[in-house]
Amino acid sequence: MLLTISTTHRPATDLGFLLHKHPERPQTFGLPFGQAHVFYPEASRELCRVALLVDVDPVGLVRRGSGAGSFALAEYVNDRPYAASSFMSVGLVNVFKTAMAGTCKERPELVGSAIPLEASLPAVPARGGESLVRGLFEPLGYSVDATPLQLDPQFPEWGEGRHVGLRLRAEVRLADLLNHLYVLLPVLDDDKHYWVDDTEIEKLMRRGEGWLGQHPERDLIVRRYLKHQAQLYHPAFAQLDETAPTADHGDDEEREEALEERVSLRDQRLGTVESVLEASGARRVLDLGCGSGALLARLMRAGYQEVVGVDVSVRSLERAARRLKLDTLSDDRRERIKLLHSPLTYRDKRLVGYDAAALVEVIEHLDPPRLAAAEQNVFGSARPGTVVVTTPNVEYNVRWETLPAGNLRHPDHRFEWTREEFAAWAQQVGTRHGYSARFIPVGPDDPEVGPPTQMAVFER
């Protein structure tokens, strides 16, 4: 991967002094993952350009652990050797450490001066696209030229991918430019090739000194830089707030009000489910498809005799167990909550004998043929007295401004039903299994397209 930096400062070759790298002597440095080469393709009084070429050894990369996403081969066929990411940051700090610290014995007066600089990176992975690139660099005074790379000239219909060719121009101190790149390249990539721990906070504070605190995208930069780890970014925010105590607390209050005004649809949904379950008089309830336990937490507080969370995903159940703090509950409360790993599409006798069951935003994650199996399991085998089912109302989707027309709300949704389709299904289920069904709108009930969430309450 390549970075070039050029200047038209006179004499331009002073760049060599600032970087501590002689324009006429190519150099090579060893890195933990490969090599870095520094050389100057141009070095005249008028224009001096330095190139940092970071060569990553792809075979050495592969030792990394799992968790690389859905396609494991991604670890082997990837852009790391070619696109500027955290590898470039490590290259920068290894090769230009002194320059980044802002020291230069030969040209001390130049260190503190903004000079015309242009940085160019042929391929930068940018999660968030061109607009994020601008959002990150423009507030720092750069004129930004970001060109998304075409995926494949032979297949123009594929369009552009996540990489951009990036050119930044500004009158800026060289040390600042290097530090900006050091922090923002991995932020754009939204990934890091190494394990991140709390020493990373210290690096961020050092490299972000003087600019990060006031950056409008501060939160995004901090979160991404610290790999979205709450135990890291919260302390980082705290440190930034301390050093830059300019935060306007009036804003916070306003924001809170705005939040309270629109109680999230999710809260309304869970609240309605809670009410229906309470009204049913149930003592022992199932949360089928409990996910990470948002409803379970509410139900536990409500004092049911027994609450059972059921999910197909072991990871969700682990999250639910943490959220409910199962391992620290008293024996009495621990006996009242149970988590079961079970897919709805296989009949499970452990679900028999409960008063009520909730399926909150679950059925739309089942392929229609498998929905019939789930129906048998819940209504035919488990047969709780009351069953509450919620699912999106697809008619309402036109009211979501952010949702492109014709799209479903979640990529894993196998279907989203109109009110009519949902009602027809509920009637059939009722007839087949001896339940009556009634419907409750959840969220604002639009006169034209209905509520965003539809709910059916089945009673035996």
Place this chain on the structure above:
Amino acid sequence: MRIDLPDPSLVVLIGPSGSGKSSFARAHFKPTEVISSDLCRGLVADDENDQAATGDAFAVLNFIADLRLAQPRLTVVDATNVQREARKPLIELARRRDLFPVAVVLDMPEALCQERNDMRPNRNFGPHVVRRQRSQLKKSLKGLGREGFRRVWVLRTPEQVDAAEITRKPLWTDRRAESGPFDVIGDVHGCYGELVELLGELGYEVAPGGVGVMPPEGRRAVFVGDYVDRGPDTPKVLELVMRMSEQGTAICLPGNHDIKLVRKLKGRDVRITHGLAESLAQLEHRPPEFRERARDFLDKLVSHVVLDGGGLVVAHAGMKEEYQGRSSGRVRDFALFGETTGETDELGLPVRLGWASDYRGHAAVVYGHTPVAEAEWLNDTINIDTGCVFGGKLTALRWPERELVSVPARRRYYEPAKPFLAPEDAAPSVAQEDRPAFLLDIEDVAGKRIVQTRLTRTVTIREDQATAAIEVMSRFAMDPRWVIHLPPTMAPTATSQRPELLEHPSEAFAEYRSSGVARVVCEEKHMGSRAIVIVCRDAEVARQRFGVDTGDTGAVFTRTGRPFFDDRALTEGILSRVRTAATQSSLWDELGTGWVLLDCELMPWSAKALELVRRQYAAVGAAARAGLGATLATLEAASARGLELDGLLDRQRVRAGHVERYTESYRRYVWQVDGIADLRLAPFHLLAAESGVFVDRDHGWHLDRCDQLIAADPDWLQHTERRVVDVTDESSQAEAVAWWEAMTGAGGEGMVVKPWSFLAHGRKGLAQPGIKCRGREYLRIIYGPEYADPSQIDRLRGRGLGRKRSLAVREFGLGVEALERFVRREPLYRVHECAFGVLALESEPVDPRL
């Protein structure tokens, strides 16, 4: 005294301390069959005489006894048991497990008991204890039968104890030793003419008037009961089955109608409904002796029977696994009436529970009782009451052949309460409307499982693998009724040591040679996606054979059981094209089948993986081109001004060349798909059809059949190039290597080498069913654009193949087993267990580049 113990049963020893119970138990039972209260006291309290531990000790005793009876195994309880309260839980235990409790009482003289106690340490609890126990025993003796003990034997002297002879008698229902062959016959209901005709069909010679029956060599009839009522000639039917029973040519089970008739004949007050009037009227014409004989015969019939080593259970209305071979009131009720909820439906008929849809037992269960249009297997149970008396037919099941033989009713003798034959004869079966057969139980897949397969013996599925697969199966996979097979993973060849190559055919040839496989076939890989295609001749076949009534006529799914296309119309379009080719090439008739399962590659790869190609492969290519392009320009500029950078520049030029070839590699597998016509399907195995699983046919047969299919639609179905190689012949190998080199040199994916015979057994069990040998260019999209560079390739050679190879064989065994079970018409859960197992094994972490 002879003590005939029913086996299994719960044997309760009763006697005061010192009466010799433990010695008696030692003399007559295996040590493991005896649970003593003393032992249990020791287990929970380290002291066999700690009376304070008695409560816990009996909890342990009951627990062990219960688990043994569940098996079931004969179990002896060695405790004083002189008090009614002590015996009561034991009786309940036996009843709960539907086995008999029996009692052996040691009523020894007090002095003897006292003397024995005095001789033993730790038993110095004074004479009053034995005296009290004896008096409690005396009070109990008379009432033991009433308490619920099926048999009671009392031994009063040491001499009697010594002389006691214990034998074990199997329960009446236990006729496992009789292995048949059998002909199980459904509800006759007085249809004498049809019965004689059916027996004739089965090869039994019935003498005129039914005075004697000659069965075919060694065969015996088993009647599921309901000989009487409704039909035209109940007395003659009774006469015939009684004769056969006496002759030993039939095993007769009681039906609910028969029992009701017995009650009437015994003079009980019985409602004359459901055809009983006809029986009574017909029997009026017979002498009273006949009626008595019939009454006694029917009255003695045993509820159900377990035959053929435990592989076959016959009962009138079915028998769930927990009750098989046991004896109790509720077992008998189950046998006569089935499992009912106690409610009745709008026609006044009992509402039944779907015991058969829950059935997971080892034995096949054959029953009748509720008329159905067609006898159909469900979870290894089958109802063969095809409603002869209602104008249906009289059906027999030949065992162990599992063939159905029927004769039609000569007319409708009686109107059914519920129409069981729909207007057309091909009515949806009762089974289908009664039960959701597709509903698999979590217990069918969860937890650690050991699957028996024919090819690879046992395959163990670990609990964590099953857990992972449950999620995949339930969130992403097809309807499990279609997933009757999943293809195995495939190992690559041992790593080649040739420069610039990781894989080369010679290693594959060498492997088969050293496994004793001389002849192999090399089949071209098309760089499509693996696809399993099940095509039915029509939706009716899909409904009948696969139980899918959505109107789908087949399925196309990936190697992880996911539907290939979300678009149903596209799937049906593909199926229709394959179906037309199958019809034109007479595949249905040749194989005698209404469905086939083809193992295929579906092209282009991008049809399934376009997102992956774009997001992963093209994006890497774009970044690499931009990055290396700029790098070269920059280096060239620097070099032009005289900097010494030649080594670096050359290296980056080589890299740019690699990236160019990488881009070409993935482009080869991509083309625009706007409809079915843009797809290509390359079938290479015809794995299964109704007539069998064709793993016993060689690859020549498979490729021939596939070629016939392809010939019917050559523009769309794609031919698979192949070479047959003798791995002991140098020139034969060289020819195949040259072919592979030409193919992969032009960018082809490579080939798969398989034993010509399909199945081959090597030194350590089954040989690899296939070994892939991938081309150098293709591997760029697996190992990375620049893998072939000398700086990289040598470090990639140290790849471990062991786990992948082992998985490949186990998954192959499971996949074939799934098909064989399906073709044998085993229950869905049995088929699913194997297909699910393949998915579960696939959760094993393996280097994905292999």
